[in-house]
Amino acid sequence: MDFVSIRIITGDIARLVDFYERATGVRADWSTEDFAELRTAGATLAIGSTRTVALFAPGSARPADNSTVIIEFLVADVDGVYRNLADFVADFVTEPTTMPWGNRSLLLRDPDGNLVNFFTPVTPAAIEKFAR
Template structure:
């Protein structure tokens, strides 16, 4: 079994598409006005509008802008460089500037326009580097 995708449901798909393109530098493929995907080597971040909920049983299945538990994480080459590149753009969204975590990753934590937590991280300890050496 492989985890291949995480989907965010939003009331403003265009805002999230632009945000994720800006922070990642990757073009998001928008297949319809209500569905888009940001594809990386290891997984896909799907972005669906609230209109797509009808296919899953109705609007009560998921609620846009209500996430309070999940963090969308991106393994990046150098979190400090990404922070420098995005500092002005991310200013209203930053939760924590680059900080080394006890488990060996240096993390930049911020929110997207819907309030979802996003983590850019770079392994910095020997153990963390080894853990992620095959994920790049």
């Protein structure tokens, strides 16, 4: 089995796609005006409008209603990501901080309030863990 994507349902797809394109530097592939994907080497971040929910599971997902999931991106320079987003992101939860498990992490909220973690491994063990 392969984990291939996570999908965010949003009430404002253009705003959320714009945010993730700016935050990640990855251009979205739009399938329709209601569905876009940002593909990385490891997985895909899919973003769907609320209209897509009715197509596969009516009433099963509500936009901007997540408080349990953190979307994570492995980046080469988390401090650079922070500098790039400093004038763009309204809700930083924590500025870049080195965590006890060896990653330097930046935690923020996207425009829908979803938690997003950008991290860079900085200790030898963390670097080895994420070596590709």
